[in-house]
Amino acid sequence: xxxxxxxxxxxxxxxxxxxxxKCTYSxxxxxxxxxxxxxxxxxxxxIIDIRSNVGEKKDQRIAVTLNKTAKHxxxxxxxxxxxxxxxxxxxxxxTGGGNKLTFGTGTQLKVEL
Amino acid sequence: EAEVAQSPxxxxxxxxxxxxxxxxxxxxxxxxxxxxxxxGQGPELLVxxxxxxxxxxxxxxxxxxxxxRLKGVDSTLxxxxxxxxxxxMYLCASSPGQFSYEQYFGPGTRLTVT
Numbered sequence: 221x222x223x224x225x226x227x228x229x230x231x232x233x234x235x236x237x238x239x240x241x242k243c244t245y246s247x248x249x250x251x252x253x254x255x256x257x258x259x260x261x262x263x264x265x266x267i268i269d270i271r272s273n274v275g276e277k278k279d280q281r282i283a284v285t286l287n288k289t290a291k292h293x294x295x296x297x298x299x300x301x302x303x304x305x306x307x308x309x310x311x312x313x314x315t316g317g318g319n320k321l322t323f324g325t326g327t328q329l330k331v332e333l
Numbered sequence: 334e335a336e337v338a339q340s341p342x343x344x345x346x347x348x349x350x351x352x353x354x355x356x357x358x359x360x361x362x363x364x365x366x367x368x369x370x371x372x373g374q375g376p377e378l379l380v381x382x383x384x385x386x387x388x389x390x391x392x393x394x395x396x397x398x399x400x401x402r403l404k405g406v407d408s409t410l411x412x413x414x415x416x417x418x419x420x421x422m423y424l425c426a427s428s429p430g431q432f433s434y435e436q437y438f439g440p441g442t443r444l445t446v447t
Contacts, residue, residue, distance in 0.1 A: 226375075252434040263337075263438040264376070264424070309375050318388050319364060319434050323375030 222247050222312050226324030233300050234332055241327045243310035244292040253293045254321070255284060256309045264309060268295070300331045335359045337439035339425050345445045351413035354442045358407070358427030364388075366436065367400055367410050370422040382408060383431050415446045 223246040233239050245253075254269035270277045270284045270293065277284050283296040297304055307326045314320035338357040346352050358365050363384050368376035379398065381389040385405040393400065397416070402408040412419055422443050426436040 254434070254436075256438075263440045266435065266437065269435070311375075313434055314378075318381060318383075319428060319431055320366075320378055320381060320389065321434060321436060323377075325375050326373070 222314050222322040224312050224322050224324045226310050230328045232330045239297045241295045243324050245312040247315045250312045254311050255295045257306045259306045302331050305331045339439035343443045346415050348446050349414040354410045354423050356408045356425030362427035363430050364428040365408050366426040368424040417446050420446045
């Protein structure tokens, strides 16, 4: 199966600064990489994803980059706002078969005023 | 916007009791997942359904956990008997089909076993 490592486990930034969260995966055949945001007490929400045929994808203040050679992908949040404070999870396909995902351990992002 | 529904949102039970969680996926989604999320960790897959069939239950503790999706729509996850170590968030997710990795989560059931 897939092994997904996520860093850092906690991240504190000042409002307006950028935040970067990184994940590595083990299976070079993986081809889909989503990021989920989970606010306290709420459901994980898919915020952006990238497929292996592109190197970068942007959606307003968030972007995801993929380095297939190094087998890592990153979430970038620019101009951070207090409402960005949440736990962020990366995931990669579980190559054991079926459309399953293996999730990272999460990054607690805190945006300070 | 359609969402995955789960109930109850919170459940407190004593160890050795039985508990059941319910999930209603987004209409038309053929794939349904049950995850367990321990505080501070990512979701871990317990069981995956494709329509009414179990695709993967390799991580489901079958001596005490069971899951069903009889008509291929909503699903129930049961624990009997509950143990202290079962305290966690139980999340349900659904996906459009067997070739889609996009998963949409429900709000979860927070289980506390005392």
